[in-house]
Amino acid sequence: MLEVKVSLKRIVIFVVIPILLIFLVRLGMWQLHRAEQGASIYEQFDRETQLPALDSSSLNGHLDDVRFRWIELQGKYLSSRQFLLDSMTYEGQAGYHVLTPFAVNDGVSWVLVNRGWVLADPDRRVLPEVSVSEIPRVIRGMAESLPQPGLSLSTPMNLMPWPQVVLFPSFEELEIRFEQSLIPYQLLLDSNLPDGFSREWKPRALPPERHIGYAIQWFSFAGVLAFMVIALWARSRTRLNDEIGR
Template sequence: MGYQFKPRLSLTLVTILAIILFAKLGTWQLSRAEEKETQFALLEQYAKQPAVSIPATGVELDDYLYRQVEVRGNFVAEHTIFLDNKLHQGVVGYHVLTPLQLVNSPMHVMINRGWIAGSSDRSILPEVVTPAEQVVITGIVDSPWIKALSLSDEQVTANVWQNFDLDLYQSQSGLTLQPLLLLQQDSEIKDGLMRQWKKPDSGSSKNIGYAFQWFSLAVATLIIYLVLNVKRKGSN
C-alpha cells in the first residue's frame, strides 16, 4: 500500500507563513552578526592608530566612536557623578565620571575615570582624588548613553546614577558636553582608580547561534507539515 500527499489549505498557509517568518528572523540575525564583525574590525583598526585630538567645537559621535583620542583641560570636580553597581574582581563599586573642560573653551568632555570600591554603608560615597591642575587624558571613545540593569526605579539619587544619560546630565549640570564618553586609559595621575576596561569581542557568535535556531525551526516546521499531510492510500 502506497502513500499520498493530501495537504490541507489552512495548514499549508500557516506553514508557509511560519517558514517565511523563521527564515526572515534567521537572516536578520546573520545581518546583525555581520554588522558586529564589521564594528569589531573597526575597533581593532582604531586600536593600532595614534590618538587624535578632540576639537573644542561640536563633533559627531560616529566620527570618533571607538577611536583613541587625547584631550587637554581641567576637571570640574564639583560635577563628578558615580555610576552605581559596577563590579571589579567580584567587588561592588562605582565608575567615577567627571567632566573635563577643554582648554580655552566652554566645551566639556565626560571622562569615565575608572572604578573605585564602595563602602558597606552605601550612603557614604568614596573619596576620589581629582587633580586641580591642567591634565592631558588619553582614552577610547564610547557612547555617552550607558544603559545597565537597574534594581531601582530611581535612576538618579544626588550624584549617584544607575545609568548615565548625556542629555539628562547636561540639563541638570548646565554644562555643554561633546556627545561622547571617554574611557580613560592608564596615566600618571595618582587617583587610585582602576582602569582595566574589558576588551569587547564582536559578539557575532551569539547572533549566528540565534540564526541557526531560527533556520532549524523553519526546517522543523516543514518536516512536521510533511508528516501531517502524507498519509497511506485508503486511510481516512
C-alpha cells in the same frame, strides 16, 4: 464533527505552521544581519584604535567622525562634580561607571571622562570613593557614546549631593545639572593611565559569533518544524492511499 476536526487540522498545517516557519526563518535572517553589523563595529574598533591619537582640535567634530579614536587632552579633572552611571556590570558584578568632567585647557570645553568601573556596595546608600586630584595633567581616552537603555524611560534627575547616581542620562540632562555645555560623547580613559578603575574597553555590541549562534538556533527550529510538517504530510498521504486501495 469529523469535518470540523479536518478543517482545524488543515488550518494548522496550511496556515499556522507556514506562518511560524516564516517567522523562525526571519528571526534567523535578522540575527545574521545583526552579526554583519557587529562584525562591522568590531572591525571599526580594531582599525580606529590603532591610529595615532587626536588632539583637542577634534573635539568640535561629530562622534561618527571620531568614534573609537584615541584623543589626548591637556586640562584637569573637576572632582567635586562627578556622576556614577548605575546598572553597569563587570565580571558578573553590579556597579557604576565613574564619569568625571574634564576641563580642557582651552578654557571652554568640558568632556566627560569615563574612569572605569567600581563595585557597588550592597547598601546602595553607601557610595564608592571616587575623588581625584585636580592637578593639571594630560589624559588619553577613547571617544564613545554614552550607553543607552533598551527601553527609554523619562525619569527626572534628582538633585542629590555629588557624586550623583544616574541611570542612562542624556547629555542634555547632564548639561542642565552641570550648568555647562559638554562635548557630546564620553572619553573612555586609557587603562594605562592612573586615577582610573577597572577598565577593559570593547564595543558594546555582541560579538558576531553570538548572533551567528542564535541564527543557527532559529534555523534549526525551522528545520525541525519543516521536517515535522513533511512527516505529517507523508503520513496523511499514506493513510489516504490505504483508504483508496481498500
